[in-house]
Amino acid sequence: MGAAKFYQLKESPLDVALPKLVVMARAxxxxxxxxxxxxxxAARLDAVLWKGPDASFLPHGIAGGPHDxxxxxxxxxxxVKGFDYVICVGGADLTAAEVTALARSCIMFDGWDEAALAHARSQWKALTDAGCTAQYHAQEDGRWVLKAQKN
Structure with a gap:
């Protein structure tokens, strides 16, 4: 069974943190x-990935195209069928069945946004109540630090 990783963005915005995770996953x-x-x-992240980290291009597409x-x-x-890793952003949900079916899954949320925090907490509770392992990571000095885990 996979673990749902929760990444609380407090030091860098989604537009900076997300491409780094995608590059590591693709590697x-x-x-x-x-x-x-x-x-x-989706449109904003499309533009971000066109530039990629360090001005490099990350091959990608927006759902609904002919080559999804x-x-x-x-x-x-x-x-999630056909994917190895799902990164939920903007309040997108992740189910326990999806967590168990994936090699990796995470929920990235803005640590300064009360609504995003509340949604992440509800996702944490739903997933752990369903038997999923969950890990909470926070940004500290430019790196991710594991702050809590529930099995």
Whole structure:
């Protein structure tokens, strides 16, 4: 069974932290779904990934295109089948069944936004109540630090 990792963004914004996670996942050969139901956020992340970290391009697409199945990274609100790693952003949900089906899963949320914090807490409770392992990571001095874990 996989673990749901919760990443609380307090030092760097999503636009900076997300591409770094995607680069690491792709270096390991993982196919990544960036899940969001917000079309504006999807468009913004599309632009961010076009530039990638250090001005490099990260091959990707937005869900609904003709080549979704071939995309190494897909942005949208689609089922997890065929993906190795799902990164939920913008309040997108993750189910216990998805956590167990994936090699990796995470929920990234803005640590300064009360609504995002409340949503992350409800996701934590739902997933751990369903028997999933959950890990909470916070940014400290530019790195991720494990702050809590529940099995």
């Amino acid at each position: 390991q050969g993982l196919r990544v779904l960036i899940r969001t139901a917000d079309p504006d956020l 199945d071939a995309q190494p990274v897909l942005i949208g609100d689609v089922p």
